[in-house]
Amino acid sequence: MNRALLTGDEAVARGAWEAGCRFAAAYPGTPSTEILESLATYPDVYCEWSVNEKVALEAAIGASLAGARSLAVMKHVGLNVAADPLFSAAYIGVRGGLVIVTADDPGMHSSQNEQDNRFYGLMAKIPVLCPADSQEAKDFIKAAYIISEQFDIPVLLRLTTRIAHSASVVGLEDRTETAPPNYEKQLQKTVLLPAFARLRHRELVLRLDRLQAFTEKTPLNRIEWGNPELGIVCDGVAYQYAREVFPDASFLKLGMVYPFPAELVRQFAGRVRQLAVIEEVDPFIELQVRALGLTVTGKDTLPRTGELTPAIIRAAFGQQSSEHKAEIDLPNRPPALCPGCPHLGLFYALQRQNIIIGGDIGCYTLGALSPHNALDTCIDMGASITFAHGVDKVLANQDPRSRIAVIGDSTFFHSGITGLLNVVYNQSNVITIIADNRTTGMTGHQDHPGTGRTLMGKETVAIDLEQFCRACGINEVVRVDPYLIKETRNTIRRLLNIKKPAVIISQRSCALISARPGAPKKVDAETCSGCRSCLALGCPALSFEKEKAFIISTACIGCGMCAEICPKGAIL
Ligand code: SF4
Ligand code: SF4
DSSP: OEEEEEEHHHHHHHHHHHTTOOEEEEOOOTTTHHHHHHHTTSTTOEEEEOSSHHHHHHHHHHHHHTTOOEEEEEEHHHHHHTHHHHHHHHHHOOSSOEEEEEEEOTTOSSSSOOOOTHHHHHHHTOOEEOOSSHHHHHHHHHHHHHHHHHHTSOEEEEEEHHHHHOEEEEEEOOOOOOOOOOOOOOHHHHOOOHHHHHHHHHHHHHHHHHHHHHHHHOTTSEEEOOEEEEEEEEEHHHHHHHHHHOTTEEEEEESEEESOOHHHHHHHHHTOSEEEEEOSSSOHHHHHHHHTTOOOBSTTTSOSSSOOOHHHHHHHTTOOOOOOOOSSOOOOOOOOOOTTOHHHHHHHHHTTOOEEEEOOSSGGGGGGSTTTOOOSOOOSTTHHHHHHHHHHHHHTTTOOOEEEEEEEHHHIIIIIHHHHHHHHHTTOOEEEEEEEOSSBTTTTOBOOTTTSBOTTSOBOOOOOHHHHHHHTTOOEEEEEOTTSHHHHHHHHHHHHHHOSOEEEEEEOOOTTTSOOOSSOOOBOTTTOOOOOGGGGGOOTTEEEETTEEEEOTTTOOOOOHHHHHOTTOOBO
């Protein structure tokens, strides 16, 4: 068997391909993004960036009902967006196997919360598998397709950041071709009218009973006997950490955490002296162990927030930490927009305006930080526009400050569109600024409906934002180049005064994908007065030395924004 070093994300892609997956859809989001980027390099599987996770899952349900093994991939908060079809999918079931990957982000490395999506399985009544390394990521997704088809149910595969992004050796196998897709109308299965849905719910409960018997026996859950003094129940990456800390203990390693293998847990608990659950974030396993009436150590000692590490587990169990401490304490580096980022110009233009600004999810969320302080909120994808709408509706007559929403292009297509329609339909005076950097910047430059390219590299229709916003009913749609800061600021000021819904498309390619607009700039130290006005732009290539501005030439892309705002003309 060939072997390769794969990240968990790459292993999921490999496993889906080996399992004969024919359709895969996702919206990019750390730590799940690389799954589709990797899967798109394999033959015989259609891959797409859908406009959001709900669309991705609904499309995957369609492909599954047409008989194809299908995959929908998203980060943990994406499953909230896809929750609507998720719950129906459990009732409907599958024809070709359907696997939904959720990549959770304990520790919030790149997310607005650290929700634990194992609970979605419990609530939506679908099985949940949790791999503990890349080999398992590949094996489990193949097992997930078999379970999905055997029990007529979608399966949730839950990764966490450490599993998704760390690499380990994986055995490679050939692709198993599955039967070609063929669609069959099955009204009672797929039309969730109340009369049919009631039947499907009863039927789902029976499927869960069969899955309960399966989870008690499946090798996805395994006991590793060691010293019976301590028995540890765990899943995912927590298993790796717990194994390191307690090499001699007995383990019940759960690969299938829902339906919960209650009998297996009882048997295990009956043969160990002390029972502990070691798991990240929420007490998902622990709650179910306690519901069996068993005495267990868990979140009474372990933290409920953030990632676990062997050191945290050692400390929780009263052990001395032997973890190596880095000798050099690296300075904390706050996140910053890139040198020459077009959002810098936009945020500079928004500074010192007396406005309320809803922010959204993307690199531009950093506009909330100093020196811009240009955003009031970051709630979820698309919430900038709807937040501003809500504020406008209650403050319209008592707060003269205008309401603005700043949203990225990809985020606008993801879930800003409905907010904009709501502004038009329910008539609020919200100015929506689409920070259109021609890509999905934060997750690494994925295409979207505005770029004119698909994930599989095909040319496609590039949706024109201006026409689109006009079609939504916005009459005032203006395009600005955020590198031209004064013009951008003048446009914003003009629209703030007209008191009606408007859209500003702040359009300039992400500084990391566009050609350098110019040669690096320099500060003429003779002319520079040391006023520090240029630092308000927040460009990381700009710093201050000996009471004068200084430009790091290797970082500067020569965009010229700082030169435009220098009152002394000292930047050349
Ligand atoms: S804005 Fe111009 S004059 Fe002021 S510190 Fe920067 S380079 Fe010097
Ligand atoms: S020209 Fe000025 S704003 Fe643009 S990258 Fe260079 S230092 Fe930054």
